[in-house]
Amino acid sequence: MALSSPAHEALMATQLPFLPQLSVVIPTCRRPDLLERCIHALLAQEGIHGELEIVVVDDARTPACKDVVRGYTLPLMSVRLRCIHPPAGACGPAAARNAGWRAAHGAIIAFTDDDTLPDPHWLAEGLRALTPGTGAVWGRVVVPMPEHPTDAERNTGGLHDAEFITANCFVRRDVMRRVGGFDERFKRPWREDSDLYFTLLDAGIRVLPAPAAVVVHPVRDAPPGNSIRQHRNLIFDALLYKKHPRLYRQKISAGPPLHYYLVVLAGLMLLAGLLTDTPGLCVAGALVWLALSARLAVRRLRGVSHHWLNVSDIVASSLIIPFVAVFWRLAGAWRYRVPFA
Structure with a gap:
């Protein structure tokens, strides 16, 4: 894509209407370097005819996002790039994506994330x-x-x-209007895309895979204990299950994680033994807890790096994850008043 001067672009904007066929929505939150990398990849798209709109939605409302957007000189009228914010009081990726597609002008909305690298033919495919x-x-x-x-x-x-994740999906704008967009009760980047997918399926809307439309999602470092912290997202599994019980069981999980509940039961046995000074109960609870935790750790260690830091993180977190997972599942069941376990 050839570059033009800002003055020439502004002049053309006053002379020609901007009627994009396609709008790309990118939510972002305090990751300007990743956002800039993603926009670079979008400006290198090939095979797109007509005008393209890129709407960046800054959930953090920071100057850094606008600075990234202002740093681009765009090619004549073929691309329009702008940064907006969600409405006051709205937060989270679902709200950001809703703000993006509602502000967009394209008949087709493409969603991706700020930490992706779209292939040069992503939009065309x-x-x-x-x-x-x-x-x-x-x-x-x-x-x-x-x-x-x-x-x-x-x-x-x-x-x-x-299947159908917001790092790489395309939805017709009239379809988004028909189903109401994303459910903004999903406050974290977890299950809001599954909810939209299931809503589309429940509405009888045809949804298909497009394997030739590729985005690259580089992995990033995560601090020790991240696997434990990620389990708080499970609270939103309860909401997804409440809205779409059949599809949840079919595509997400066929049933509750019974081995996690056995670990929690063993932990309660150990605690009861300590409180009642019953050594046999303590030993039984501890053995069951350690055996099931070891089984979980062995499964998680298959095929991964055996660097001591990774191994120690997996072993330690395997002792804790069942308790954390059950807590957040039951917390979701309580919050959303649904028999979810």
């Missing part, structure tokens, strides 16, 4: 897959992985096989 009668498509997310990844890297690698 997504549009090609969105055939007449198809309301939405999802593309392929490629996660470059080392031969022996860390636990956090492997978790990110799970995006490769995911």
Whole structure:
């Protein structure tokens, strides 16, 4: 894409209407370096005919986002790039994406994240897959992985096989209006895309894969204990289950994690033994807890890096994860008044 001067672009903006076929929505929150990298990849798109709009939604409302956007001199009228904020009081990726597609002008909305690198043919392939009668498509997310990844890297690698995630999907604007967009009760980047997907399916809207529409999602370092912190997202699994119980059981989880509940039961046995000074109960509870935790740790250690820091993190977190997971699942069941376990 050739560059033009800001003055020439402003002059052309007063003379020609801007009628994009496609708008790209990118939510961002305090990651200007990643955002700039993503925008660079979008400006290198090939095979797109007509005008393109890029709407960056700054959930943090910081000057850094506007500084990144202002740093680009765009090609004549073929691309328009702007930064907006969600409405006052709204927060989270679902609210940011809603603000983005509602402010956009394109008949087709492409969603991605600020930490992705869209392939040069991403938009062209997504549009090609969105055939007449198809309301939405999802593309392929490629996660470059080392031969022996860390636990956090492997978790990110799970995006490769995911259906319909907001790092790579295309939805017709009239379809978004029909279903009301994203449910803003999903305050964290977790399950808001599954909820939209299930809502589309429940509404009888045709949703198809578009494997040729590729974005790359590089892995990033995560601090020790990140696997424990990530389990607080499970509170939103309860909301997703409440809204779409059949699809949740079909596509997310066929049933509750019974082994986690057994670990919690063993922990309660150990605690009861300590409180009642019953050594047999203490020993039984401790043995069951350690055995099930060891089983979990062994499963998580398969195929990952055996660096001592990664191994120690997996072993230590395996002792804690079942308790944290059960807590957040039950917290979600209580918050959303749904029999979710």
